[in-house]
Amino acid sequence: MVGDSTVAAGGERRPGRFLPALVPQRWALRRWALWGLPRRGSVCYLVGVDALAVAAVVLAALRFPPATAVVAPFALLAAGMVVSAELARPVERHREDTLLGPGVDTPWIFAGVLVLRPGLATALVVLSALHQWFRVRRKPGYRQVFGAAATTLAALAAGAFLTATGVRPLGEVLDARTVGLLTVAGLVFLVVNAALVTGADGPRRPREAAPGHAFDAAMTAFGLPLAWAVAAAPLLVPVLAGATVVLHRGGLGAGRRDHVSIDPGTGVLTAASWRGAAEARLDRPGGPGPAVLLLDLDHFRLLNDRYGVRVGDAVLRAVAGTLRDEVRAADLVGRSGGEEFAVLLPGTGPFDAMAIAERIRLRIASTLVALKASGDGPQFVGVTVSIGVAGCSPDGVLADALLAAERAVLQAKAAGRNRTVCAEPGVSSS
Known part of the structure; x- marks a missing residue:
């Protein structure tokens, strides 16, 4: 459902959206x-x-x-x-x-x-x-x-x-x-x-x-x-x-990352911690450069206004959980703003980064949060996301990759939302 971030279902289910309750x-x-x-x-x-x-x-x-x-x-x-x-x-x-x-x-x-x-x-x-x-x-x-x-x-x-x-x-x-x-x-x-x-x-x-x-x-x-x-x-x-x-x-456990700050609302890295960890990854020599994903939830403010902050927070937690599930162990996931998330994909080329971003976009679009039950039966709310993808050379500057990814997000929004756009010209998916 391109461009529409809320889905209210009072007994009506999207085709293929749900599996039997006994099968997660x-x-x-x-x-x-x-x-x-x-x-x-x-x-x-x-x-x-x-x-x-x-x-x-x-x-x-x-x-x-x-x-x-x-x-x-x-x-x-x-x-x-x-x-x-x-x-x-x-x-x-x-x-x-x-x-x-x-x-x-x-x-x-x-x-x-x-x-x-x-x-x-x-x-x-x-x-x-x-x-x-x-x-x-x-x-x-x-x-x-x-x-x-x-x-x-x-x-x-x-x-x-x-x-x-x-x-x-x-x-x-x-x-x-x-x-x-x-x-x-x-x-x-x-x-x-x-x-x-x-x-x-x-x-x-x-x-x-x-x-x-x-x-x-x-x-x-x-x-x-x-x-x-x-x-x-x-x-x-x-x-x-x-x-x-x-x-x-x-x-x-020297491999822990408890030295970084975790966003209490979503369980992912805070913006400052994500940026610090991402820049530390760029300081390590050798190997291909990383890719950066910027994700902006579509019409999130309208969702908050209609259903309340509590439901909005539940949607943010669900999106963060989907991100943690879909990325690899070495990837970094952080919350870069109120309804924005950032992902660093070390050693990932544009093709693989686009594939990962598309998989994330589809998973988020199929993730629903239960609302308070009404007389018409259970209701659910979901959200879509616009994603910008940008590559970064091994000796590149993170700020440049973030700026390119942000421009790609704006292109995705302008194209109708619920899309993945690569910062390279002519590479987009919807």
């Missing part, structure tokens, strides 16, 4: 943004890793079926992981993604590799992914599944290494050989996961990736005392869990 739209396979990726090779790779993880779990579960003796350790690890993840949730929400996705859950998952059968160790990975989805940060569904699949394959590879070497992680004597093999198992866990994620997202600059690698290694190493405590001294598990959370929140 994010998890409906046919609606995943995965199928809209510009490179078919990326789609095949992500789906292939997912399929390989499922096959590996089935084979491992058949080869090593769960035993009654490990039910209690599994319950202890699962409970400790959920509780510690809840306590660390304020930090995890704003931690920059590292190559090992589980974050504060990592020591519990690696401990599960050491003390559990493969099937139950995989169950910890699934539980971690579900907690991340419902309580921490929601990524696009296909990315959430891929992250869990990569961690699962890494855990199974580490477990297979331990089985092949015959090491007993919880033996009575931790001699030098055992400690060395446990260290190698941790490295296998880290390297396999990093390789799988790098295959999907491409390599990161060493300077940029080093803090994340250190964080992942520290969290994995903490799984060793956790595994020992689960089997030999269960009462120490809460103590170690508390230590994990304190270290994590106190600075162990």
Whole structure:
């Protein structure tokens, strides 16, 4: 509905807008943004890793079926992981993604590799992914599944290494050989996961990736005392869990971005923090330049006047949530004004930036916020967005890219709104 930002529905639904209530739209396979990726090779790779993880779990579960003796350790690890993840949730929400996705859950998952059968160790990975989805940060569904699949394959590879070497992680004597093999198992866990994620997202600059690698290694190493405590001294598990959370929140996660300011209304970066972080990205030498997206909600003031500020705030939160879902881990999302948002896409060319912007525009146009129910049934309100896209050379000035993107937004507004316009002449989409 080009140029019209409000949609009131009193029982009437747009065709294709809604799925059955029991099937969340994010998890409906046919609606995943995965199928809209510009490179078919990326789609095949992500789906292939997912399929390989499922096959590996089935084979491992058949080869090593769960035993009654490990039910209690599994319950202890699962409970400790959920509780510690809840306590660390304020930090995890704003931690920059590292190559090992589980974050504060990592020591519990690696401990599960050491003390559990493969099937139950995989169950910890699934539980971690579900907690991340419902309580921490929601990524696009296909990315959430891929992250869990990569961690699962890494855990199974580490477990297979331990089985092949015959090491007993919880033996009575931790001699030098055992400690060395446990260290190698941790490295296998880290390297396999990093390789799988790098295959999907491409390599990161060493300077940029080093803090994340250190964080992942520290969290994995903490799984060793956790595994020992689960089997030999269960009462120490809460103590170690508390230590994990304190270290994590106190600075162990060097990849966090809690030093920046978060807009309380939308949960994305404030304008000043976004600009500072974006300029810091431009200061890093090497690699292609980033792209900038500026998004301006169409007729937002009319929406506020008609439905009230509370509904307007709910729409802003919904738009911000859509942006966080649709961008990649390395991208920066900020609120640049009252109804304006900005996105920095590092290492993204004009074609891919336009594809991402179009996907965002379509997702926002299909996002609705429920209004107070009336006698005519439920009502919903939605909003459209005009997007300006501009590229920036590696040694360019951010202000120039923002100015070009702003001019593109004005062109989108003049062309009828609900459009994506690239700052390059003649490249637009509606």
